[in-house]
Amino acid sequence: MSIIELGEIGDESTAGPPVRRPRAAGRPVRGAAVLLLTLVLLAGATPQPRRTMTVVPASRADTAFLTADGVIVIDPPTPDADRHLTVYARPAPNGAGARWRAPVPRGDDYLGVRVERGLVLATSVDAEDGVIETTAFDAETGQQRWRHGGAPVPIADGGLLLTDIRQNGADRMSRIEPATGRVLWSVPLLSPTGPGFHVSDGRIDRFVLVQPNGEVQVHDADSGRPLRSVDTLPGDPSVFQRVQVVDDLLLLLTPGDVPTVVAYGLAGLERRWTAQVSPVSFVVGCADLLCVSGQDGSLQVLDPATGAVRWSDPGRELLADVRGERLLMAGSGRRYAVRDAATGRTRAELGDWDLLPVLWRDDPLVGLRHGDDGRLVVAELDLAAGRARILDVLPDIAGGCQASLPILLCQRLDGSTALWRLRS
Numbered sequence: 001m002s003i004i005e006l007g008e009i010g011d012e013s014t015a016g017p018p019v020r021r022p023r024a025a026g027r028p029v030r031g032a033a034v035l036l037l038t039l040v041l042l043a044g045a046t047p048q049p050r051r052t053m054t055v056v057p058a059s060r061a062d063t064a065f066l067t068a069d070g071v072i073v074i075d076p077p078t079p080d081a082d083r084h085l086t087v088y089a090r091p092a093p094n095g096a097g098a099r100w101r102a103p104v105p106r107g108d109d110y111l112g113v114r115v116e117r118g119l120v121l122a123t124s125v126d127a128e129d130g131v132i133e134t135t136a137f138d139a140e141t142g143q144q145r146w147r148h149g150g151a152p153v154p155i156a157d158g159g160l161l162l163t164d165i166r167q168n169g170a171d172r173m174s175r176i177e178p179a180t181g182r183v184l185w186s187v188p189l190l191s192p193t194g195p196g197f198h199v200s201d202g203r204i205d206r207f208v209l210v211q212p213n214g215e216v217q218v219h220d221a222d223s224g225r226p227l228r229s230v231d232t233l234p235g236d237p238s239v240f241q242r243v244q245v246v247d248d249l250l251l252l253l254t255p256g257d258v259p260t261v262v263a264y265g266l267a268g269l270e271r272r273w274t275a276q277v278s279p280v281s282f283v284v285g286c287a288d289l290l291c292v293s294g295q296d297g298s299l300q301v302l303d304p305a306t307g308a309v310r311w312s313d314p315g316r317e318l319l320a321d322v323r324g325e326r327l328l329m330a331g332s333g334r335r336y337a338v339r340d341a342a343t344g345r346t347r348a349e350l351g352d353w354d355l356l357p358v359l360w361r362d363d364p365l366v367g368l369r370h371g372d373d374g375r376l377v378v379a380e381l382d383l384a385a386g387r388a389r390i391l392d393v394l395p396d397i398a399g400g401c402q403a404s405l406p407i408l409l410c411q412r413l414d415g416s417t418a419l420w421r422l423r424s
Contacts, residue, residue, distance in 0.1 A: 052420065052421045053418050053419065053420050054418060054419045054420075055416055055417070055418050056071050056073065056088065056409070056416075056417040056418060056419060057073065057086075057088070057098070058071075058073045058416070058417040059415065060411070060415035060416075061075075061076040062074065062075060062076060062417070063076070063110055064400075064402075064409060064411075064417050065110075065112065065113040065402070066359060066402040066403070066404060066407065066409040067113065067114065067115045067359075068115060068359065068360075068404065069089070069115070070087055070088055070089045070099070071087075071088045071409060071419065072085060072086070072087050072088070072113045072120065072122075073085070073086045073088065073417075074086075074104065074110050074113075074122070075104075077106060077107055077108070077109065077127070078106055079106065079107075080106075081106075082103060082106075083103065083104050083105070083106050084101050084102060084103055084104060085101070085102050085103075085104045085113075085120075085122060085137070086098050086100075086101045086102075087099045087100055087101075087120060087139075087142065099142070100141060100142030101142065102137050102142045102143075102144060104122065104124075104135065105124070107126065107127050107128070108124035108125065108126055108127070108133075109124060109125050109127055110122060110123070110124045111123045111124060111125055111132070111151075114152070115139055116152065116154055116160070116178075117154070117158065117160065117178040117179075118138070118139050118140075118178070118179075119136045119137065119138065119139055119145065119178055120136070120137040120138075120139050120142075121134055121135075121136055121152050121160075122134065122135045122137070123151050123152065129167065130167055131149060131166065131167075132149065132150060132151055132164070132165065133147060133148065133149050133150070134147070134148055134149075134150060134151060134152050134162060135147045136178070136181060145179070145180070145181055146176070146180070146181020147181075148162055148164075148174070148176060148181060148183070149162070149164040149166070150162030150163050150164030150165075150172075150173075150174065151163055152176075153197070153204060154203060154204070155175075155203055155204045155205065155221040155222065156200060156201070156203035156204060156205040156221065156222070157221075157222045158178070159175055159176065159177065159178065159184070159221075159222070160175070160176045160178050161173055161174070161175055161176075161204065161207070161221065162174050162175075162176055163189070163194065163195065165189070165194070170188075171188065171189035171190075171192075172186045172187065172188055172189060173186065173187050173189055173195060173207070174186040174187075175221075175222075175224055184224075185223070185224040186224075187209070187219065187224055189209065190209075190211055190212055191209065191210045191211065191212060191241075191242075193210060193241070193242035193243065194242075195207045195208060195209055195243070196208040196243040196244050196245040196250070197221075197245060198245045198266060199245075202361070204221050205220075205221050205222075206218055206219065206220060206221055206227070206245075206266070207219050207221055208243050208245055208250055208266075209243075210241050210242065210243050210252070213231075213233070214231055214232045214233025214234070214239065214241065215229055215230070215231050215232070216229060216230050216232050216243065216250065216252070216264070216269070217229040218250070218266065218269065228268070228269050229269070230264065230269040232252055232262070232264075239254060239256065240254065240255060240256075241253065241254050244282070244283050245266060246283055246284065246285045246290060246304075247285055247304070248265060248266050248267065249263050249264070249265065249266060249272070249290075249304060250263070250264040250265070250266045250269065251263055251264075251283055251290075252264070253280045253283070255279055255280075258276055259276065259277050259278060259279045259280060260274055260275065260276055260277065261274070261275045261277050261280065261283070261292065261302075261307070262274045263275075263304070263307060272305075272307070273306055273307035274307065275302055275307035275308075275309070277292050277294065277300055278292075278294035278295070278296055278298045278300065279294060279295040279296065280292055280293070280294060280295065281293045281294060281295045284319075284322055285304075285322070286301065286322045286325075286327060286341040287324065287325040287341040287342055288304070289301050289302060289303065289304060289310060289341055289342065290302040290303075290304050291319055291322065291327070291341070293318070293319045294315070296315055297315030297318055298312065298313060298314055298315045299312060299313040299315075299317075299318075299319055300312045301341065301344065310342070311343065311344040312344075313344065316331065317329035317330060317331045317337065317339075318330045318331075320336065320355060321355075321365060321383075322341070323365070323383045323384070324383070324384065325340065325341050325342065326338050326339070326340065326341065326347065326383035326384060326386075327339045327340075327341050327383075328355075328365065328381065328383055330355070333352060334352045334353060334354060334355075335349075335350075335351065335352050336349075336350040336351070336352075336353055336355070336367070336381065337349050337350060338350065338383050338386050347386050348386030348387060350367070350381055350386075350387070350388045351369075351388060352369055353367030353368060353369050353379065353381065353388065354367065354368045354369060355367055355381070356368065356401060356402065356403050357402075358403075358404070359402070359403075359404035360404065363403075363404050363405065364380045364381075364382070364405045365380065365381040365382075365383070366378065366379070366380060366381070366403040366405065366408075367379045367380075367381045367388060368401060371393065374395075375393050375394060375395045375397075376393065376394045376395075376397040376401075376410070377390060377393050378390070378391045378392045378393070378394065378403075378408060378422060379391055380405065391405075391406075391422040391423055392408075392420065392422045392423050394408075394410070394420065396412050396413045396414070397410050397411075397412060397413070398410070398411045398412055398413045398415075399411060400417075405422065406421050406422045406423075407419060407420070407421060407422070408420045408422055
């Protein structure tokens with residue numbers, strides 16, 4: 001059960017018409033008029049639905065993060081004053097509802113906060129040297145458990161991986177015991193492109209490293225031990241490569257004069273196929289296909305079994321999200337459309353929206369736009385139905401919104417921050 005308890009937005013009463021005595025014969029018109037007047041009076045007396053809003057104790061300079069069961073507020077950087085991270089379970093004015101408060105370093109910039117494994121994980125970057133660190137607090141008490149370099153990634157067996165990228169090149173990936181912060185193992189990251197991750201049931205169970213000599217290694221995310229490897233560049237170990245994992249395929253992306261994608265089976269590292277593509281930004285699974293998003297804005301959709309191009313787009317729209325068999329495409333002027341992953345056919349035009357990042361991968365997509373009257377229109381972008389479903393229209397919103405439906409967090413024009421429970 002969520003610990004944010006904001007109350008429900010009431011619905012209009014659905015009371016039926018009053019019970020009437022049998023009408024006297026010969027007076028149907030008069031009886032109908034009385035009934036109509038009664039219904040009008042009842043409708044006027046019915047309480048209208050009210051929007052539920054809760055003010056979060058955050059100033060204009062604070063940074064607020066929406067989590068699955070609360071709001072976390074971090075004071076702004078300051079050279080000489082104490083700085084804190086505060087967790088609110090039931091945000092309310094004047095700090096009421098704060099669960100706990102913990103000191104944090106004065107000069108760090110915070111990139112994100114998440115609740116994971118009974119911990120609040122705050123990831124920050126040092127403004128001077130650019131080093132990324134994660135500090136873990138007990139989610140119930142606020143006691144600091146540990147602080148390590150790197151950004152956290154949850155893995156399948158309940159642990160955490162920290163990817164620590166340093167300016168001096170001493171990059172490492174480490175497994176951390178969440179409760180104690182004890183480092184269980186570490187492996188060096190010798191390639192500047194970083195690791196690739198295989199996800200099973202929403203959690204990472206394997207990761208892939210590309211060595212400078214072209215060797216590709218698949219590691220178990222639990223133990224860190226290498227499971228298998230393959231030499232991908234026996235003739236020219238100087239070729240630059242980066243790796244992505246999509247379902248059961250390990251994809252090596254090589255820019256060069258002729259950009260290519262080379263596919264290997266993840267289980268046995270057997271080479272499957274090679275495809276020439278535009279310079280690749282990223283690859284993602286879309287339905288049962290591979291969507292290759294190019295750095296030039298192009299999109300190529302490949303058959304994962306053969307690498308053959310099913311369809312392509314030269315770059316009129318950018319791939320913004322994938323949901324099942326539907327693609328969300330962003331056109332000029334923040335205009336979104338829904339296309340079919342298998343054919344590229346346009347299924348629906350959704351209009352102009354600002355797309356919010358989602359808290360969880362499967363959260364509904366939320367779009368925002370300001371109406372002609374200045375109020376903020378909030379909609380769920382439903383790709384399966386091919387429509388933008390209006391959830392609410394809110395006044396006096398400045399921006400900085402985050403959402404995990406049905407909850408919306410935004411900063412208001414007066415500088416305050418508030419939570420809304422949106423109409424469903």
